[in-house]
Amino acid sequence: MGNQIWILTPEEAYKKYGDMVYRLAFSRVQNKMDAEDITQEVFMKYIRYKGQFANEEHIKAWLLKVALNSSKSLFSSAWRRHYASLEEALSSGVQMEEKSEVYYTVMQLPEKYRVVIQLYYYQELSVAEISKIIGKKETTIRSQLKRARAKLQEMLKEGRYEF
Amino acid sequence: MNFKDEYQKVNQHIVPDETFQKQMLSKMRQMETVDKEMVTETNKWYQQPSFVAICFLILVMMVGGIMLWGGIEDANQQTAKTDPFDVNVGNMTTESVLKNSEDATTKEKGGIFSPKMWYKEDATAEEIYQSFYQRLSDMDGLDTVYESKDNDTFEESERMLEEDVLKLRNRLVSGRNSNKPYVGSSKVYYMVKCKDGVIIKFEIYDNQLLKFSDVSTIYEY
Known part of the structure; x- marks a missing residue:
């Protein structure tokens, strides 16, 4: 805080990217309460951030990276005892259409695959951008995407979806 | 059916509760007001x-x-x-360190990340090593140290215990005193997370050489 010159004020940033951060957090923690905690933490960090953002794309990438890091901390924290099951999370926390087979299947993937699927197919980020955000090599991201697609094809009815 | 379209459609329904959204918006507005007040306050003559x-x-x-x-x-x-510093720091030549500093600076200027440098730009390899060693010696300043066989992945299970960190530090000390570098069995990667936000990655490889693998991966958020 202090003499911050906002490209996006906290309110504008939340209105624009709040759902994006929540969705990424939810895809990782699969739990409504934790996803909300992470969203809150990310935007509190945004308010306290002392650096300057170059543009909105910079803000977006920063928020995604902080959301991933915050959910990592949550995973490793000792007090995280109330892990809800996927069924519970989907039924209690998410108002979803009846046909949520795709989302449900993605949520059954291992955590590292869920994140790349979310960033690639929902956020429409390139492999290079994902690699910068996650902090892994592009080749690693490509191979994770490939494996995630293979698993999805195996789990979803074959030939029903084009990737 | 296209997977991407379907996935995007379903994602539109993943939204936080309305109550949560309202609370967040109100908090954001409140913090913004506080920020403006603080700016006005710091501009008063008695604050200067x-x-x-x-x-x-x-x-x-x-x-x-x-x-x-x-x-x-x-x-x-x-x-x-006293005797001159004689630890074998492997490929960490001054040239490579300067190159890495440039990479990091480039990212800082135009990239997504804001690297936090833990040594001066014009530091020599010896000074960088000493700075690194001091950080490793300051147990209170350390958050977590990971040891992994994979340069990319540092799992929670690979978190080092305090006594193992001390052993690692002792190995590096004996390397310095005797000029006989650490002899291990294979290539091992380490990631040191400090409480001030600095993250240092290094590796011990070829059974003997210590190398900071990628100085540009020192980020804070």
């Missing part, structure tokens, strides 16, 4: 350090500096008498 106070501080610092100069000179003379 006066010219006289600054001059006085500079004077005190100059006098203090002159008084301390003698002590520092003595300390330098004593240091010069």
